Amino acid sequence: ELYQKKGLFISKVVSGKEEEGIKYRDYFEWREPINAAPSHRVLAMRRGENEGFLMLKAEPETEEAVMTLQSIFVKGNNDSASQVKTAIDDSYKRLLGPSMETEIRVFSKENADKEAIAVFADNLRQLLLAAPLGEKRVLAIDPGFRTGCKIVCLDANGKLLKNDTIYPTQSEAMKKLAEQKLVKLAEEYKAEVIAIGNGTASRETDAFVKTVDFGRDIPVIMVNESGASIYSASEVAREEFPDYDVTVRGSVSIGRRLMDPLAELVKIDPKSIGVGQYQHDVDQKALKDKLDDVVISCVNKVGVELNTASKELLTYVSGLGPKLAKGIIEYRNEKGGFKSREEILKVPRLGNKAFEQAAGFLRIRDAKNPLDASAVHPESYEIVYKMAKDLECTVEELMHTEELQKKIDINKYVTETVGLPTLTDIMEELAKPGRDPRQKFELFKFAEGIEKPEDLKPGMKLPGIVTNLTAFGAFVDIGVHQDGLVHISQITDRYIKNPAEVLKVAQKVEVTVVEVDLARKRIQLSMKEPGSKPVSKEHKPKADKNKEKEDKLKLLLEKFKK
Numbered sequence: 001e002l003y004q005k006k007g008l009f010i011s012k013v014v015s016g017k018e019e020e021g022i023k024y025r026d027y028f029e030w031r032e033p034i035n036a037a038p039s040h041r042v043l044a045m046r047r048g049e050n051e052g053f054l055m056l057k058a059e060p061e062t063e064e065a066v067m068t069l070q071s072i073f074v075k076g077n078n079d080s081a082s083q084v085k086t087a088i089d090d091s092y093k094r095l096l097g098p099s100m101e102t103e104i105r106v107f108s109k110e111n112a113d114k115e116a117i118a119v120f121a122d123n124l125r126q127l128l129l130a131a132p133l134g135e136k137r138v139l140a141i142d143p144g145f146r147t148g149c150k151i152v153c154l155d156a157n158g159k160l161l162k163n164d165t166i167y168p169t170q171s172e173a174m175k176k177l178a179e180q181k182l183v184k185l186a187e188e189y190k191a192e193v194i195a196i197g198n199g200t201a202s203r204e205t206d207a208f209v210k211t212v213d214f215g216r217d218i219p220v221i222m223v224n225e226s227g228a229s230i231y232s233a234s235e236v237a238r239e240e241f242p243d244y245d246v247t248v249r250g251s252v253s254i255g256r257r258l259m260d261p262l263a264e265l266v267k268i269d270p271k272s273i274g275v276g277q278y279q280h281d282v283d284q285k286a287l288k289d290k291l292d293d294v295v296i297s298c299v300n301k302v303g304v305e306l307n308t309a310s311k312e313l314l315t316y317v318s319g320l321g322p323k324l325a326k327g328i329i330e331y332r333n334e335k336g337g338f339k340s341r342e343e344i345l346k347v348p349r350l351g352n353k354a355f356e357q358a359a360g361f362l363r364i365r366d367a368k369n370p371l372d373a374s375a376v377h378p379e380s381y382e383i384v385y386k387m388a389k390d391l392e393c394t395v396e397e398l399m400h401t402e403e404l405q406k407k408i409d410i411n412k413y414v415t416e417t418v419g420l421p422t423l424t425d426i427m428e429e430l431a432k433p434g435r436d437p438r439q440k441f442e443l444f445k446f447a448e449g450i451e452k453p454e455d456l457k458p459g460m461k462l463p464g465i466v467t468n469l470t471a472f473g474a475f476v477d478i479g480v481h482q483d484g485l486v487h488i489s490q491i492t493d494r495y496i497k498n499p500a501e502v503l504k505v506a507q508k509v510e511v512t513v514v515e516v517d518l519a520r521k522r523i524q525l526s527m528k529e530p531g532s533k534p535v536s537k538e539h540k541p542k543a544d545k546n547k548e549k550e551d552k553l554k555l556l557l558e559k560f561k562k
Contacts (some may be wrong), residue, residue: 002068003058003104007034011045012059022520023055034058034108039115040471042108043278047323058105059097115284115471120296123275123469126505128298131441132260139191140246140255142225143205145169151182152251153189157308158259159240161189163248168208169201179212181447182438186214194218195258197225203451203479208521219443221258224467224477227265228274236312262302266295267312275468275505281469299361301437302373306344306362307337319357324350338364341372374433380426383413399433414517444508446479453480453516453523460513464525466503476511476525484512484523491527
């Protein structure tokens with residue numbers, strides 16, 4: 001109880017490691033209560049300790065710990081009591097203290113892990129459900145200086161049609177040649193949009209592409225390429241593109257990620273996507289289980305086009321898994337696509353139970369039965385048929401005519417096996433059959449002329465995209481290859497406990513540059529209006545005010561006892 005309520009994290013820099021461990025400068029001389037330390041600070045201090053830059057202790061004041069033990073075991077005031085006091089002092093410092101420290105560190109680590117995993121899961125869900133561009137012909141570019149920019153042309157379904165390399169930053173002659181290649185490829189493959197990865201040389205490549213005259217307006221969009229290199233070297237990529245190297249695979253991933261983030265990101269280990277908080281420091285099994293749940297949830301929420309989905313995407317559909325997903329792909333390749341949902345029962349080893357779980361999440365565009373393109377489960381088809389019959393119309397007319405849907409009294413269709421919640425779900429789906437629940441895609445542009453941290457000056461107002469949310473703030477990409485941090489206190493004028501209350505990953509925001517620390521590679525940003533007052537205690541919820549009063553009262557009582 002003493003360790004949990006009054007224990008302190010005490011962090012100091014290892015002598016001689018001040019320069020090397022500069023990124024942990026905040027913890028060179030740091031003390032805070034264990035029970036109040038947020039997860040990101042607990043994990044940061046532990047990482048600094050593991051890397052050899054910090055010395056970390058987790059303990060209460062020694063005097064109070066010893067006094068607590070003496071109050072229990074010292075019963076007199078004689079020579080024997082003196083011996084017991086000596087034993088207590090020795091046992092606490094040499095045995096009990098270190099043992100208790102291990103326990104409290106495990107306890108605080110478990111709590112920090114839970115919090116960090118929850119943050120990662122929320123961020124991943126938002127990223128997976130980011131707005132898709134949709135079926136467009138894309139010219140995707142993976143930028144580079146010395147090795148050049150790798151280009152791929154994709155059709156509207158993401159199929160690789162052509163790959164090439166240009167060198168727009170090496171010389172005027174190479175720049176001219178790059179321009180000619182781009183124009184030719186865009187024309188030949190009828191590119192509708194150009195996607196540029198946001199890694200090295202991205203802003204320079206973006207500036208170059210925008211000077212090219214394509215003879216028509218082609219939007220240029222910057223794409224977050226976190227994890228693209230992981231995918232390009234993976235077994236999945238090698239299986240998909242055995243005749244191409246990692247650079248081509250990476251470019252394809254960038255283009256497809258713009259078209260459909262969910263379909264592409266499921267091919268990557270979620271930990272590599274770049275939206276976590278100390279994800280490599282937390283319990284890896286707990287993290288994997290939670291992230292897998294998030295991916296399954298997102299895939300099922302959006303639904304999967306059965307005749308175009310990859311094996312990786314199908315794997316995450318409820319009721320399937322790697323083996324059945326592979327069987328579906330093999331059947332599709334052999335038979336040329338599914339004509340109806342029921343046809344998947346012909347896939348080897350796919351039984352009625354798997355069909356019952358998976359069918360509602362699978363879509364077949366342009367199927368003979370229009371319900372096969374919706375989220376209505378096959379076991380509910382008869383209900384829709386009856387509704388259409390009662391209205392003397394076809395199922396297709398019912399699905400696309402709002403006036404007909406309004407005439408339906410769902411209470412008439414309640415049975416012993418079908419309740420109002422199911423009927424309500426059916427009506428909601430008939431109102432928007434097969435519609436993607438994700439938001440509509442919006443174009444975004446970074447500020448012109450701001451390409452590296454050195455270009456930033458305090459007071460600048462810039463557009464940005466939220467790339468990551470943590471317990472202490474939001475990281476925002478402003479187009480300089482280094483995300484800036486909007487501390488939680490700088491997000492809004494009102495008090496918030498969590499950045500996720502007002503922000504989402506991939507959200508477009510406007511920020512003001514507060515400070516640029518080039519040595520530590522840190523950019524401080526704010527979303528508040530210049531001159532805004534700090535958030536006062538009056539803005540805090542009542543529960544938080546009561547907690548403050550309670551803490552102050554406890555402190556006074558402790559002083560009184562002493």
